[in-house]
Amino acid sequence: MPLDAPTILAKARQCLAIEREALDATAEILNGDFVAVVRAVEETISTGRKLVFTGIGKSAHIAQKLTGTFNSTGVPSAFLDPTNALHGDLGLCAAGDLAFLLSNSGSTHEMLRLLPLFERFGLKTVALTGAPDSELARGADLRLIYRAPREACPLALAPTASTTAALALGDALAMVLLETRGVTREDFAKYHPAGTLGMTLLLRVKDIMRTGEGCPRLPEARTTVQEAILAMTGAKAGAVALTTADGTLAGIFTDGDFRRTALKGGADFLQKPVAQFMTRGGKTIGADVLAVEALKLFQQYKISDLFALDADGRPVGYIDVQDLPKLKIL
DSSP: OOOOOOHHHHHHHHHHHHHHHHHHHHHOOHHHHHHHHHHHHHHHHHTTTOOOEETTHHHHHHHHHHHHHHHHOOEEEEEOOOHTTTGGGGGOTTTTTTHHHHHHHHSOOOHHHHHHHHHHTTTTTEEEEEEEEHHHHHHEEEEEOOOOOOOOOSSOOOOOHHHHHHHHHHHHHHHHHHHHTTTHHHHHHHHHOHHHHHHHHHHHHHSSSOOOGGOOOOEGGGGGGGHHHHHHHHOOOOOEEEEOSOOOOOEEEEEHHHHHHHHSSOOOGSBBGGGGGSSSSSEEEESSSSSHHHHHHHHHHHOOOEEEOOOOOEEEEEEETTHHHHHTTT
């Protein structure tokens, strides 16, 4: 029957609340089993082996997603269709691999049939299930248990909260391992060379910085506050770099410095040397580092302007924090 708008929204919120309930319940029951699986994955990776994920029905979709997640973080992983596994695809398995068998009930026939086959092939097994006392949980070497007190489906039939909990638990495993392995943004970028994400992670400061007239630079020795302001205005920048006689950075004069100078610099402050009011040194970044590092500096120091330096300490580029959203770095 048709539902009015308030009822539609109420039912949607109820579904989300039930799935959130499953996540909270799963977090509460995390224990040493989770740690044991982390160690098992670390050992698998260290010996040059891979993870194998398998499931049927909705669990297959979760298994495929987790396969992609682990691959994207540099952990070799493969999805094994349980039906095809019985007709030749077990050939992708090798001794030392770690197999994750996904089944909410822990009694899925296909998973129970695969369990002894994996062991025969020399794989260690992990039951990823919502049934801690199930045959699958008891038969596997290791267990990842999630808890979904109820499904969000009004008929209590469609897998909803249980699949959310299974996916989130697998994601938690992947993210913990990402940290324990010390994966950096540079490492992550290697596995995402295409698309917006790849562009964002692979861009370097020299690829996004303003150069030439877009990077205002003046000698500190003979520049007045007025000249500094005119240079910033002409470049549509929020700061100007002041340089020493050899071209290296001496300091930075920003819009904020100008406002503070106007308050305490006296009536003739525009004609005074900008060197009296600039920030010595200032926050800078190397032109060859990843662009996401510039974002870190903007966020860490709450600044709006950043000059890029070459290997000799000369300012060669300028970045305004407002440039980053256009480049999809924020």
